[in-house]
Amino acid sequence: MATKSLMMKPMSRRKSAAKTPKTPKEELNNEDGTQIEQKQKGRGRGGDSRQRVKIRIGGATSASASASAPTSACQDQLLRAFCIDTTKTGVAKLVKDFNETRAASLKATIARTAFDKNMDKNRYKDVVCGDEGRVVLTWPPGHPNDYIHANW
Structure with missing residues (x-):
């Protein structure tokens, strides 16, 4: 009895889910002011291996962002001032303030x-x-x- 050779359909590969790089104009149109830029580790000042994060506030907004949450110039200024003040305060002081507030609220009868x-x-x-x-x-x-x- 002769055996038939099975012909298999070659498997096709899935395309990568990675998106193609956007042009600067496309990125500007999608800018909603909340993106975070991160520098690569190990490339900081003086060989510092910590990751530095730069947060951009403001800038052009996308149509969907401006339609759902309109902001005024005053709101933008207040948000900017809050972020600058919070950054200057530092994490240690923020943690200390949080713990003090929480301890005071737990003492309530x-x-x-x-x-x-x-x-x-x-x-x-x-x-x-x-x-x-x-x-x-x-x-x-x-x-x-x-x-x-x-x-x-």
Whole structure:
């Protein structure tokens, strides 16, 4: 009995998902002011291997961005001032301020009986669910658990 040779269709390769480089004009049209430019590692000043990030604010906006979120010159100035101030403040000071604010808010005296009884049902142990405005579950009827970590 003669065997037939199987003819297989050659497999075709998928094209790469990488997009073709855009021209400067195309990039300018798609600029919405939120892009982040990153320098390559190891090419900083004095052989610094840390990655430096430069954030551009402002510039031309795309049609979709301006249609969904119109901004005025005043808003742009305020955003620029906020970003400059935040950058000057530095990460260490921002972390310190955050921790101080959080510590002060945790000291607040809020009735939290249900929160303390249901610690295993709380996603965040440091986000208190006060008893006064707590959402009480009423469904399904007759179910013994009425707790959900939610306030109104």
